[in-house]
Amino acid sequence: MKTSTATAPYNQVKMHLKQGLAEGRWEPGALMPSEAELVAQFGVSRMTVNRALRELQAEGLIERVQGVGTFAAQLHKISSTLSIRDMREHVESLGRKYQLDLKLRREEAVAAKMAPRLGLKAGAAAFHSVVVHFEDDVPLQLEDRWVNPAAAPRYLEADFSNTTPTQYLLDVAPMWEASYTIEAATPSRQDARYLKIQPTEPCLIITRWTVSRGTPVTLVRLVHPGSRYLLEGHFQP
Amino acid sequence: MKTSTATAPYNQVKMHLKQGLAEGRWEPGALMPSEAELVAQFGVSRMTVNRALRELQAEGLIERVQGVGTFAAQLHKISSTLSIRDMREHVESLGRKYQLDLKLRREEAVAAKMAPRLGLKAGAAAFHSVVVHFEDDVPLQLEDRWVNPAAAPRYLEADFSNTTPTQYLLDVAPMWEASYTIEAATPSRQDARYLKIQPTEPCLIITRWTVSRGTPVTLVRLVHPGSRYLLEGHFQP
DNA sequence: CAGTGGTCTAGACCACTGA
DNA sequence: CAGTGGTCTAGACCACTGA
Numbered sequence: 241m242k243t244s245t246a247t248a249p250y251n252q253v254k255m256h257l258k259q260g261l262a263e264g265r266w267e268p269g270a271l272m273p274s275e276a277e278l279v280a281q282f283g284v285s286r287m288t289v290n291r292a293l294r295e296l297q298a299e300g301l302i303e304r305v306q307g308v309g310t311f312a313a314q315l316h317k318i319s320s321t322l323s324i325r326d327m328r329e330h331v332e333s334l335g336r337k338y339q340l341d342l343k344l345r346r347e348e349a350v351a352a353k354m355a356p357r358l359g360l361k362a363g364a365a366a367f368h369s370v371v372v373h374f375e376d377d378v379p380l381q382l383e384d385r386w387v388n389p390a391a392a393p394r395y396l397e398a399d400f401s402n403t404t405p406t407q408y409l410l411d412v413a414p415m416w417e418a419s420y421t422i423e424a425a426t427p428s429r430q431d432a433r434y435l436k437i438q439p440t441e442p443c444l445i446i447t448r449w450t451v452s453r454g455t456p457v458t459l460v461r462l463v464h465p466g467s468r469y470l471l472e473g474h475f476q477p
Numbered sequence: 478m479k480t481s482t483a484t485a486p487y488n489q490v491k492m493h494l495k496q497g498l499a500e501g502r503w504e505p506g507a508l509m510p511s512e513a514e515l516v517a518q519f520g521v522s523r524m525t526v527n528r529a530l531r532e533l534q535a536e537g538l539i540e541r542v543q544g545v546g547t548f549a550a551q552l553h554k555i556s557s558t559l560s561i562r563d564m565r566e567h568v569e570s571l572g573r574k575y576q577l578d579l580k581l582r583r584e585e586a587v588a589a590k591m592a593p594r595l596g597l598k599a600g601a602a603a604f605h606s607v608v609v610h611f612e613d614d615v616p617l618q619l620e621d622r623w624v625n626p627a628a629a630p631r632y633l634e635a636d637f638s639n640t641t642p643t644q645y646l647l648d649v650a651p652m653w654e655a656s657y658t659i660e661a662a663t664p665s666r667q668d669a670r671y672l673k674i675q676p677t678e679p680c681l682i683i684t685r686w687t688v689s690r691g692t693p694v695t696l697v698r699l700v701h702p703g704s705r706y707l708l709e710g711h712f713q714p
Numbered sequence: 715c716a717g718t719g720g721t722c723t724a725g726a727c728c729a730c731t732g733a
Numbered sequence: 734c735a736g737t738g739g740t741c742t743a744g745a746c747c748a749c750t751g752a
Binding site: 262263264267268287295298314315322410414415416417418419420421422423424425426440442443444445453454464466467469470471472473474475476477 | 499500501504505524532535551552559647651652653654655656657658659660661662663677679680681682690691701703704706707708709710711712713714
Binding site for chain 3: 739749752
Protein backbone atom coordinates (compact mmCIF):
# COMPACT_ATOMS: atom_id res chain seq x y z
CA MET A 241 0.00 0.00 0.00
CA LYS A 242 1.71 3.13 1.24
CA THR A 243 5.39 3.34 1.62
CA SER A 244 7.75 5.60 3.57
CA THR A 245 5.14 8.35 3.82
CA ALA A 246 4.78 8.96 7.53
CA THR A 247 5.18 5.73 9.48
CA ALA A 248 4.72 2.39 7.80
CA PRO A 249 2.08 0.16 9.43
CA TYR A 250 4.63 -2.44 10.56
CA ASN A 251 6.50 0.35 12.26
CA GLN A 252 3.37 1.64 13.97
CA VAL A 253 2.78 -1.76 15.48
CA LYS A 254 6.42 -1.97 16.47
CA MET A 255 6.47 1.46 18.11
CA HIS A 256 3.24 0.77 19.91
CA LEU A 257 4.65 -2.36 21.49
CA LYS A 258 7.98 -0.75 22.22
CA GLN A 259 6.34 2.07 24.05
CA GLY A 260 4.24 -0.35 26.03
CA LEU A 261 7.38 -2.16 27.08
CA ALA A 262 9.06 1.11 28.04
CA GLU A 263 6.08 2.02 30.17
CA GLY A 264 6.12 -1.35 31.84
CA ARG A 265 2.71 -2.39 30.51
CA TRP A 266 4.16 -5.89 30.30
CA GLU A 267 6.48 -6.99 33.07
CA PRO A 268 9.51 -8.99 31.98
CA GLY A 269 8.31 -12.51 31.25
CA ALA A 270 4.67 -11.47 30.83
CA LEU A 271 2.55 -12.70 27.95
CA MET A 272 2.06 -10.14 25.21
CA PRO A 273 -0.67 -9.93 22.56
CA SER A 274 -0.64 -12.67 19.94
CA GLU A 275 -0.24 -11.98 16.24
CA ALA A 276 -3.95 -12.63 15.71
CA GLU A 277 -4.86 -10.06 18.38
CA LEU A 278 -2.60 -7.45 16.85
CA VAL A 279 -4.01 -8.16 13.39
CA ALA A 280 -7.50 -7.46 14.76
CA GLN A 281 -6.39 -4.43 16.75
CA PHE A 282 -4.49 -2.67 13.97
CA GLY A 283 -6.47 -3.94 11.00
CA VAL A 284 -3.36 -5.04 9.12
CA SER A 285 -2.31 -8.36 7.68
CA ARG A 286 -0.54 -10.97 9.71
CA MET A 287 2.73 -10.57 7.77
CA THR A 288 2.80 -6.96 8.85
CA VAL A 289 2.51 -7.64 12.56
CA ASN A 290 4.87 -10.56 12.11
CA ARG A 291 7.53 -8.23 10.79
CA ALA A 292 7.08 -5.87 13.72
CA LEU A 293 7.41 -8.74 16.18
CA ARG A 294 10.37 -10.30 14.41
CA GLU A 295 12.25 -7.03 14.57
CA LEU A 296 11.51 -6.56 18.25
CA GLN A 297 12.75 -10.07 18.82
CA ALA A 298 15.96 -9.32 16.90
CA GLU A 299 16.44 -6.30 19.15
CA GLY A 300 16.13 -8.52 22.19
CA LEU A 301 13.01 -6.81 23.51
CA ILE A 302 10.68 -9.78 23.26
CA GLU A 303 10.94 -13.55 23.23
CA ARG A 304 8.74 -15.75 21.12
CA VAL A 305 7.96 -19.43 21.52
CA GLN A 306 6.20 -21.33 18.78
CA GLY A 307 2.95 -22.85 20.01
CA VAL A 308 3.06 -20.79 23.18
CA GLY A 309 3.21 -17.05 22.66
CA THR A 310 5.15 -13.81 22.79
CA PHE A 311 6.72 -12.59 26.04
CA ALA A 312 8.38 -9.43 27.27
CA ALA A 313 12.12 -10.10 27.57
CA GLN A 314 14.34 -9.74 30.57
CA LEU A 315 16.64 -6.91 29.57
CA HIS A 316 20.05 -8.01 30.73
CA LYS A 317 22.18 -7.30 27.73
CA ILE A 318 23.55 -4.01 26.66
CA SER A 319 24.30 -4.25 23.01
CA SER A 320 26.60 -1.46 22.16
CA THR A 321 28.56 -0.85 19.04
CA LEU A 322 32.28 -0.65 19.42
CA SER A 323 33.63 0.94 16.29
CA ILE A 324 37.05 0.39 14.89
CA ARG A 325 37.47 4.08 14.92
CA ASP A 326 40.21 5.58 12.93
CA MET A 327 42.17 8.00 15.12
CA ARG A 328 42.49 10.57 12.35
CA GLU A 329 38.74 10.63 11.81
CA HIS A 330 38.09 10.61 15.54
CA VAL A 331 40.38 13.54 16.32
CA GLU A 332 39.35 15.58 13.31
CA SER A 333 35.67 15.01 14.06
CA LEU A 334 36.31 16.76 17.39
CA GLY A 335 37.70 19.72 15.50
CA ARG A 336 41.21 19.09 16.79
CA LYS A 337 44.50 18.96 14.97
CA TYR A 338 45.61 15.45 14.13
CA GLN A 339 49.18 14.31 13.70
CA LEU A 340 50.78 10.95 13.18
CA ASP A 341 54.34 10.07 14.07
CA LEU A 342 55.70 6.93 12.44
CA LYS A 343 58.29 5.64 14.88
CA LEU A 344 59.13 2.40 13.17
CA ARG A 345 58.09 0.32 10.18
CA ARG A 346 60.03 -2.68 8.97
CA GLU A 347 60.08 -6.36 8.34
CA GLU A 348 60.83 -8.42 11.43
CA ALA A 349 60.80 -12.04 12.50
CA VAL A 350 57.57 -12.60 14.36
CA ALA A 351 57.74 -13.86 17.96
CA ALA A 352 56.53 -17.37 18.67
CA LYS A 353 53.61 -16.27 20.82
CA MET A 354 52.25 -13.95 18.15
CA ALA A 355 52.89 -16.07 15.07
CA PRO A 356 49.84 -18.33 15.26
CA ARG A 357 47.43 -15.43 15.56
CA LEU A 358 48.89 -13.99 12.37
CA GLY A 359 48.70 -17.35 10.64
CA LEU A 360 52.49 -17.53 10.44
CA LYS A 361 55.22 -19.81 11.75
CA ALA A 362 57.42 -18.60 14.58
CA GLY A 363 60.31 -16.60 13.15
CA ALA A 364 58.58 -15.96 9.83
CA ALA A 365 58.80 -12.45 8.37
CA ALA A 366 56.02 -10.03 9.26
CA PHE A 367 55.62 -6.27 9.12
CA HIS A 368 55.95 -4.35 12.34
CA SER A 369 54.98 -0.72 12.77
CA VAL A 370 54.80 1.66 15.68
CA VAL A 371 52.83 4.86 15.33
CA VAL A 372 51.92 7.59 17.79
CA HIS A 373 48.67 9.47 17.19
CA PHE A 374 48.47 13.06 18.43
CA GLU A 375 45.58 15.31 19.27
CA ASP A 376 46.68 18.95 19.31
CA ASP A 377 50.31 17.90 19.86
CA VAL A 378 49.38 15.65 22.79
CA PRO A 379 50.06 11.93 22.30
CA LEU A 380 46.70 10.17 22.53
CA GLN A 381 47.40 6.66 21.36
CA LEU A 382 50.38 4.42 20.75
CA GLU A 383 49.72 1.88 18.04
CA ASP A 384 52.04 -1.12 18.04
CA ARG A 385 51.08 -3.27 15.08
CA TRP A 386 52.04 -6.51 13.38
CA VAL A 387 50.76 -7.20 9.89
CA ASN A 388 50.54 -10.43 7.95
CA PRO A 389 52.42 -9.80 4.67
CA ALA A 390 50.05 -12.13 2.82
CA ALA A 391 47.13 -9.82 3.64
CA ALA A 392 48.84 -6.51 2.87
CA PRO A 393 52.00 -7.12 0.84
CA ARG A 394 52.66 -3.42 0.19
CA TYR A 395 52.17 -2.28 3.78
CA LEU A 396 55.77 -1.07 4.09
CA GLU A 397 55.27 1.33 1.19
CA ALA A 398 51.95 2.80 2.30
CA ASP A 399 51.93 6.57 2.61
CA PHE A 400 50.72 7.59 6.04
CA SER A 401 50.70 11.32 5.43
CA ASN A 402 47.03 11.31 4.49
CA THR A 403 45.87 7.99 5.79
CA THR A 404 46.49 5.79 8.83
CA PRO A 405 47.50 2.16 9.18
CA THR A 406 43.93 1.35 10.27
CA GLN A 407 42.46 3.03 7.21
CA TYR A 408 45.00 1.51 4.87
CA LEU A 409 44.38 -1.99 6.13
CA LEU A 410 40.59 -1.62 6.06
CA ASP A 411 40.95 -0.64 2.40
CA VAL A 412 43.21 -3.46 1.27
CA ALA A 413 41.72 -6.19 3.45
CA PRO A 414 38.10 -5.61 4.46
CA MET A 415 37.64 -6.65 8.05
CA TRP A 416 35.45 -9.66 8.47
CA GLU A 417 36.07 -10.99 11.94
CA ALA A 418 37.68 -9.46 15.00
CA SER A 419 38.35 -10.08 18.67
CA TYR A 420 39.58 -7.67 21.24
CA THR A 421 40.45 -7.34 24.86
CA ILE A 422 40.39 -4.22 26.98
CA GLU A 423 42.53 -3.94 30.07
CA ALA A 424 44.19 -1.50 32.41
CA ALA A 425 47.95 -1.70 32.85
CA THR A 426 51.07 0.39 33.09
CA PRO A 427 52.88 1.07 29.85
CA SER A 428 56.29 -0.37 29.01
CA ARG A 429 59.16 2.08 29.45
CA GLN A 430 59.36 2.45 25.68
CA ASP A 431 55.59 3.06 25.41
CA ALA A 432 55.78 5.67 28.14
CA ARG A 433 58.56 7.53 26.33
CA TYR A 434 56.59 7.60 23.09
CA LEU A 435 53.45 8.79 24.90
CA LYS A 436 55.41 11.29 27.02
CA ILE A 437 53.90 9.98 30.24
CA GLN A 438 55.26 8.54 33.46
CA PRO A 439 55.77 4.76 33.37
CA THR A 440 53.47 4.57 36.39
CA GLU A 441 50.50 6.17 34.65
CA PRO A 442 47.62 3.71 34.19
CA CYS A 443 46.82 3.08 30.54
CA LEU A 444 43.79 1.67 28.79
CA ILE A 445 45.12 -1.01 26.47
CA ILE A 446 43.08 -2.49 23.66
CA THR A 447 44.46 -5.52 21.87
CA ARG A 448 42.71 -6.27 18.63
CA TRP A 449 43.02 -9.12 16.19
CA THR A 450 41.48 -8.89 12.76
CA VAL A 451 40.71 -11.49 10.14
CA SER A 452 39.73 -10.93 6.51
CA ARG A 453 38.35 -13.73 4.39
CA GLY A 454 39.90 -16.39 6.59
CA THR A 455 43.34 -14.79 6.59
CA PRO A 456 44.61 -13.13 9.77
CA VAL A 457 45.45 -9.56 8.87
CA THR A 458 46.78 -7.72 11.86
CA LEU A 459 47.40 -7.83 15.56
CA VAL A 460 47.52 -4.44 17.19
CA ARG A 461 48.08 -3.13 20.68
CA LEU A 462 46.59 0.31 21.29
CA VAL A 463 47.89 2.06 24.39
CA HIS A 464 46.03 5.11 25.70
CA PRO A 465 47.05 7.25 28.66
CA GLY A 466 44.26 6.81 31.18
CA SER A 467 44.13 10.51 31.87
CA ARG A 468 43.50 11.35 28.22
CA TYR A 469 41.20 8.67 26.92
CA LEU A 470 37.84 7.14 27.76
CA LEU A 471 35.61 4.61 26.07
CA GLU A 472 31.94 5.47 26.07
CA GLY A 473 28.80 3.62 25.21
CA HIS A 474 25.10 4.07 25.31
CA PHE A 475 22.21 1.68 25.02
CA GLN A 476 18.58 2.34 24.32
CA PRO A 477 16.21 -0.20 22.77
CA MET B 478 5.48 -24.05 2.67
CA LYS B 479 8.07 -25.84 4.73
CA THR B 480 9.12 -24.55 8.08
CA SER B 481 12.11 -25.10 10.35
CA THR B 482 12.97 -28.40 8.70
CA ALA B 483 16.52 -28.01 7.46
CA THR B 484 17.14 -24.44 6.35
CA ALA B 485 14.30 -22.14 5.45
CA PRO B 486 14.53 -20.66 1.93
CA TYR B 487 15.03 -17.11 3.18
CA ASN B 488 17.95 -18.39 5.20
CA GLN B 489 19.46 -20.18 2.23
CA VAL B 490 19.47 -16.96 0.26
CA LYS B 491 20.92 -15.15 3.26
CA MET B 492 23.68 -17.68 3.83
CA HIS B 493 24.54 -17.75 0.15
CA LEU B 494 25.06 -14.00 0.08
CA LYS B 495 26.88 -13.99 3.39
CA GLN B 496 29.34 -16.56 2.19
CA GLY B 497 29.89 -14.63 -1.03
CA LEU B 498 30.70 -11.55 1.05
CA ALA B 499 33.07 -13.54 3.26
CA GLU B 500 34.87 -14.84 0.18
CA GLY B 501 35.15 -11.36 -1.24
CA ARG B 502 32.98 -12.08 -4.25
CA TRP B 503 31.73 -8.52 -3.87
CA GLU B 504 34.25 -5.89 -2.86
CA PRO B 505 33.00 -3.32 -0.36
CA GLY B 506 30.86 -0.88 -2.26
CA ALA B 507 30.24 -3.25 -5.18
CA LEU B 508 26.79 -3.77 -6.64
CA MET B 509 25.14 -7.00 -5.58
CA PRO B 510 22.34 -8.97 -7.26
CA SER B 511 18.94 -7.29 -7.27
CA GLU B 512 15.89 -8.82 -5.64
CA ALA B 513 14.54 -9.76 -9.08
CA GLU B 514 17.76 -11.61 -9.92
CA LEU B 515 17.71 -13.53 -6.67
CA VAL B 516 14.05 -14.41 -7.17
CA ALA B 517 14.96 -15.93 -10.56
CA GLN B 518 18.09 -17.62 -9.25
CA PHE B 519 16.51 -19.27 -6.21
CA GLY B 520 13.01 -19.74 -7.53
CA VAL B 521 11.41 -18.17 -4.47
CA SER B 522 9.04 -15.25 -4.06
CA ARG B 523 10.24 -11.72 -3.76
CA MET B 524 9.16 -11.43 -0.10
CA THR B 525 11.50 -14.27 0.69
CA VAL B 526 14.58 -12.70 -0.84
CA ASN B 527 13.49 -9.39 0.60
CA ARG B 528 13.59 -10.85 4.08
CA ALA B 529 17.07 -12.25 3.52
CA LEU B 530 18.31 -8.89 2.29
CA ARG B 531 16.62 -6.95 5.06
CA GLU B 532 18.29 -9.07 7.68
CA LEU B 533 21.71 -8.70 6.08
CA GLN B 534 21.14 -4.98 6.06
CA ALA B 535 20.21 -5.02 9.74
CA GLU B 536 23.47 -6.86 10.42
CA GLY B 537 25.35 -4.13 8.61
CA LEU B 538 26.67 -6.39 5.87
CA ILE B 539 24.95 -4.70 2.97
CA GLU B 540 23.57 -1.27 2.14
CA ARG B 541 20.46 -0.76 0.11
CA VAL B 542 19.33 2.32 -1.78
CA GLN B 543 15.84 2.56 -3.17
CA GLY B 544 15.87 3.07 -6.90
CA VAL B 545 19.54 2.18 -7.14
CA GLY B 546 20.47 -1.21 -5.76
CA THR B 547 22.11 -3.32 -3.10
CA PHE B 548 25.78 -2.89 -2.25
CA ALA B 549 28.36 -4.72 -0.19
CA ALA B 550 29.01 -2.66 2.95
CA GLN B 551 32.26 -1.27 4.22
CA LEU B 552 32.82 -3.17 7.42
CA HIS B 553 34.02 -0.59 9.87
CA LYS B 554 31.92 -1.30 12.86
CA ILE B 555 32.40 -3.96 15.41
CA SER B 556 29.10 -4.58 17.03
CA SER B 557 29.72 -6.42 20.20
CA THR B 558 27.43 -7.16 23.06
CA LEU B 559 28.46 -5.82 26.40
CA SER B 560 26.44 -7.62 29.03
CA ILE B 561 25.51 -6.25 32.38
CA ARG B 562 27.00 -9.35 33.78
CA ASP B 563 26.20 -10.22 37.31
CA MET B 564 29.42 -10.97 39.18
CA ARG B 565 27.93 -13.93 40.99
CA GLU B 566 26.83 -15.55 37.74
CA HIS B 567 30.12 -14.68 36.08
CA VAL B 568 32.31 -16.16 38.78
CA GLU B 569 30.17 -19.23 39.30
CA SER B 570 29.99 -19.89 35.56
CA LEU B 571 33.78 -20.20 35.68
CA GLY B 572 33.43 -22.84 38.38
CA ARG B 573 34.97 -20.60 41.00
CA LYS B 574 33.82 -19.81 44.50
CA TYR B 575 31.90 -16.55 44.75
CA GLN B 576 31.70 -14.36 47.80
CA LEU B 577 30.22 -10.96 48.45
CA ASP B 578 31.31 -8.59 51.17
CA LEU B 579 28.87 -5.80 51.98
CA LYS B 580 31.05 -2.98 53.27
CA LEU B 581 28.40 -0.31 53.57
CA ARG B 582 24.73 0.26 52.90
CA ARG B 583 22.84 3.26 54.13
CA GLU B 584 20.90 6.35 53.28
CA GLU B 585 23.06 9.35 52.49
CA ALA B 586 22.69 12.83 51.11
CA VAL B 587 23.64 12.68 47.46
CA ALA B 588 26.46 14.90 46.21
CA ALA B 589 25.60 17.75 43.89
CA LYS B 590 27.46 16.33 40.92
CA MET B 591 25.68 12.99 41.12
CA ALA B 592 22.19 14.20 41.97
CA PRO B 593 21.01 15.13 38.46
CA ARG B 594 21.99 11.75 37.03
CA LEU B 595 19.84 10.10 39.69
CA GLY B 596 16.98 12.47 39.02
CA LEU B 597 17.35 13.98 42.50
CA LYS B 598 18.17 17.36 43.95
CA ALA B 599 21.56 17.95 45.51
CA GLY B 600 21.49 16.85 49.13
CA ALA B 601 18.41 14.66 48.71
CA ALA B 602 18.42 11.27 50.35
CA ALA B 603 19.67 8.34 48.27
CA PHE B 604 20.87 4.84 49.03
CA HIS B 605 24.59 4.22 48.95
CA SER B 606 26.17 0.78 49.01
CA VAL B 607 29.69 -0.53 48.70
CA VAL B 608 30.24 -4.18 47.94
CA VAL B 609 33.35 -6.22 47.18
CA HIS B 610 32.97 -9.25 44.94
CA PHE B 611 35.40 -12.13 45.44
CA GLU B 612 36.53 -14.94 43.19
CA ASP B 613 38.12 -17.72 45.23
CA ASP B 614 38.84 -15.29 48.09
CA VAL B 615 40.49 -12.79 45.74
CA PRO B 616 38.78 -9.39 45.43
CA LEU B 617 37.76 -9.03 41.80
CA GLN B 618 35.49 -6.02 41.78
CA LEU B 619 34.60 -3.14 44.00
CA GLU B 620 31.07 -1.91 43.45
CA ASP B 621 30.33 1.59 44.68
CA ARG B 622 26.68 2.25 44.03
CA TRP B 623 24.07 4.97 44.45
CA VAL B 624 20.42 4.07 44.11
CA ASN B 625 17.40 6.27 43.52
CA PRO B 626 14.97 5.45 46.36
CA ALA B 627 12.01 6.07 44.05
CA ALA B 628 13.11 3.19 41.82
CA ALA B 629 13.94 0.70 44.57
CA PRO B 630 12.41 1.81 47.88
CA ARG B 631 13.33 -1.41 49.70
CA TYR B 632 16.94 -1.53 48.57
CA LEU B 633 18.27 -1.15 52.11
CA GLU B 634 16.45 -4.31 53.21
CA ALA B 635 17.44 -6.53 50.28
CA ASP B 636 19.13 -9.76 51.25
CA PHE B 637 22.45 -10.10 49.45
CA SER B 638 23.31 -13.58 50.70
CA ASN B 639 21.80 -15.21 47.62
CA THR B 640 21.55 -12.32 45.23
CA THR B 641 23.61 -9.27 44.29
CA PRO B 642 22.74 -5.60 44.04
CA THR B 643 22.80 -5.88 40.25
CA GLN B 644 20.42 -8.81 40.25
CA TYR B 645 18.14 -7.22 42.82
CA LEU B 646 17.86 -3.99 40.85
CA LEU B 647 17.29 -5.76 37.54
CA ASP B 648 14.42 -7.55 39.19
CA VAL B 649 12.70 -4.57 40.78
CA ALA B 650 13.42 -2.08 37.98
CA PRO B 651 13.95 -3.65 34.58
CA MET B 652 16.75 -1.86 32.82
CA TRP B 653 15.64 0.11 29.82
CA GLU B 654 18.41 2.51 29.01
CA ALA B 655 22.03 2.68 30.04
CA SER B 656 25.26 4.54 29.41
CA TYR B 657 28.71 3.63 30.51
CA THR B 658 32.29 4.75 30.35
CA ILE B 659 35.38 2.59 30.60
CA GLU B 660 38.65 4.04 31.75
CA ALA B 661 41.98 3.21 33.30
CA ALA B 662 42.94 4.92 36.55
CA THR B 663 44.47 4.30 39.92
CA PRO B 664 42.08 3.43 42.72
CA SER B 665 41.35 5.72 45.62
CA ARG B 666 43.14 4.78 48.85
CA GLN B 667 39.88 3.42 50.22
CA ASP B 668 39.22 1.40 47.05
CA ALA B 669 42.72 -0.04 47.18
CA ARG B 670 42.24 -1.15 50.79
CA TYR B 671 38.99 -2.90 49.93
CA LEU B 672 40.54 -4.60 46.91
CA LYS B 673 43.74 -5.44 48.79
CA ILE B 674 45.93 -3.91 46.13
CA GLN B 675 48.57 -1.19 46.01
CA PRO B 676 47.16 2.30 45.41
CA THR B 677 49.46 2.46 42.39
CA GLU B 678 47.96 -0.54 40.64
CA PRO B 679 46.14 0.40 37.43
CA CYS B 680 42.45 -0.39 37.56
CA LEU B 681 39.81 -0.80 34.90
CA ILE B 682 36.92 1.38 35.98
CA ILE B 683 33.46 1.10 34.50
CA THR B 684 30.91 3.75 35.38
CA ARG B 685 27.38 2.82 34.52
CA TRP B 686 24.15 4.73 34.67
CA THR B 687 20.85 2.94 34.32
CA VAL B 688 17.33 4.16 33.61
CA SER B 689 14.09 2.24 33.94
CA ARG B 690 10.87 3.59 32.48
CA GLY B 691 12.13 7.12 32.48
CA THR B 692 13.32 7.01 36.08
CA PRO B 693 17.06 6.97 36.80
CA VAL B 694 17.72 3.87 38.88
CA THR B 695 21.34 3.62 39.76
CA LEU B 696 24.78 5.03 39.21
CA VAL B 697 27.56 2.58 39.84
CA ARG B 698 31.34 2.66 39.73
CA LEU B 699 32.92 -0.75 39.21
CA VAL B 700 36.61 -0.90 40.00
CA HIS B 701 38.65 -3.89 38.82
CA PRO B 702 42.32 -4.52 39.54
CA GLY B 703 43.98 -4.45 36.11
CA SER B 704 45.97 -7.57 36.89
CA ARG B 705 42.86 -9.60 37.61
CA TYR B 706 40.27 -8.47 35.11
CA LEU B 707 39.92 -8.14 31.36
CA LEU B 708 37.05 -7.24 29.07
CA GLU B 709 36.76 -9.38 25.99
CA GLY B 710 34.74 -9.18 22.82
CA HIS B 711 34.38 -10.93 19.56
CA PHE B 712 32.74 -9.99 16.33
CA GLN B 713 31.74 -12.12 13.40
CA PRO B 714 28.99 -11.25 10.95
C1' DC C 715 -8.12 -29.93 19.69
C1' DA C 716 -7.58 -24.77 19.43
C1' DG C 717 -4.20 -21.48 19.61
C1' DT C 718 0.41 -20.10 18.81
C1' DG C 719 4.28 -18.65 15.95
C1' DG C 720 7.39 -19.79 11.37
C1' DT C 721 7.34 -19.32 6.85
C1' DC C 722 6.08 -18.87 1.99
C1' DT C 723 3.50 -17.16 -2.16
C1' DA C 724 1.71 -14.29 -6.06
C1' DG C 725 0.34 -10.28 -6.71
C1' DA C 726 0.02 -5.37 -5.88
C1' DC C 727 1.06 -0.18 -5.50
C1' DC C 728 4.44 2.89 -4.55
C1' DA C 729 8.79 6.18 -4.41
C1' DC C 730 12.99 6.75 -6.02
C1' DT C 731 16.93 6.84 -9.34
C1' DG C 732 19.37 7.52 -13.51
C1' DA C 733 19.36 7.11 -18.40
C1' DC D 734 11.15 5.17 -19.00
C1' DA D 735 12.87 0.70 -16.95
C1' DG D 736 14.81 -0.93 -12.97
C1' DT D 737 15.35 -0.66 -8.12
C1' DG D 738 13.95 -1.36 -3.37
C1' DG D 739 9.84 -0.52 0.46
C1' DT D 740 5.88 -2.27 1.86
C1' DC D 741 1.39 -4.54 2.20
C1' DT D 742 -2.21 -8.19 1.51
C1' DA D 743 -5.00 -12.50 1.83
C1' DG D 744 -4.35 -16.75 1.94
C1' DA D 745 -1.84 -20.94 2.81
C1' DC D 746 0.60 -25.06 5.13
C1' DC D 747 3.16 -26.27 8.83
C1' DA D 748 5.23 -27.52 13.73
C1' DC D 749 4.67 -26.96 18.20
C1' DT D 750 2.32 -26.51 22.76
C1' DG D 751 -0.82 -27.42 26.35
C1' DA D 752 -5.45 -28.47 27.63
